[in-house]
Amino acid sequence: MRYVGGKTRIARWVATQIAAVQGGRSHYLEPFVGSGAVFERVAPMFATASAGDAHPDLMLMWQALADGWEPPEYVSREEYAALKHAEPSALRGFVGFGSSFSGKWFGGYVDTVYDKHHGRMTKPYLQAARASVLKTAATMRDADLRAGDYRQWTPGPETVVYCDPPYAGTLGYGGAGKFDTDEFLDCASAWVDNGALVLISEGREFPGWGVLAERQRKSMLRVADGAPNTVRREVLLARKAVVPASAA
Structure with missing residues (x-):
């Protein structure tokens, strides 16, 4: 599913880094599960898994998908507009991201758009989102799924925590409120002090x-209007005591 800040394109890379440092830990936690792209790849590597997000509709x-809910293949522009101002629901979460241009929360209705880079129409957004979330939900059926922010979790020595929060200095994600990076880092440090292995995308x-691992990442937000892709630095952070000298 398209999702601003999502890790679909680098999920395999993130999973490889986590596998390298898992160290026999049995539980996996994602407090910022978002699009679920990383969770889909990493959760099966552990005996148990948990996920959460501060975005209530998401x-x-x-939770509904994990329980067997089937999302629609199409919603009209009028249905989209009505859901924007509706109460939180599974359908609103699906449509708010899945039928919005570039996956920005109710950032503008879109069905298909002309991709100037490839000279063709894109696949219908909502149909592609439906296939994506149904595939990801299969890995969530036995997971502990909770609505709420990262502060609800208390991971211990058996847990690997992967965090993909709103990046420092960015606007954050629509529908989830303003994000305090310093407060989050204090909490993550407390998890480390409690024995958890904490990895942060930033x-x-x-x-x-x-920096445990680093790569360059292309931003695809403007691919449909023909603008050139931008490249940014993507790092996976760990407490310095965990980072090998060769990676520091």
Whole structure:
């Protein structure tokens, strides 16, 4: 599913890095599950898994999908407009991202658009989103899924925590409110002190956190209007005591 800040294009890379440092830990936690792209790849590597997100509609969607809900293949522009101002629901979560251009939360209704880079129409957004979320939901059926922000979790020594929060200095994700990076890093450090292995996706480093792995990532937000892709730095952070000297 298209999702602003989603990790679909680098999920395999993230999973490879997690596998390298898993160290026999049995539980996997994603407090910012978002599109579920990384969860789909990583959760099967662990005996048990948990996921959450502060976006209420998104988690209602994942919970309903895990329970067997079938989302629609199409919604009209009028239905989209009505859902924008409706109460939180699984359908609203699915449509708000899945039928919006570039996966921006109710960022503008779209069905198909002309892709100037490839000279063709894109696949219908909602049909593609439906196939994607149904595939991802298969890995969530036995998981502990909770609506709410990262502060609800108390991971311990058996847990690998992968965090993909709104990046520092960005506008964050629609529908989830303003994000305090410093407060989050304090919480993540407390998890580490409690024995958990915590890995954070970011675009920069922070005091006390080192780069475990790094790559360049293309931004695809403007691919449909023919604008050139931008390239940004993508880093996977861990507490410096965890980062090997060769990676520091």
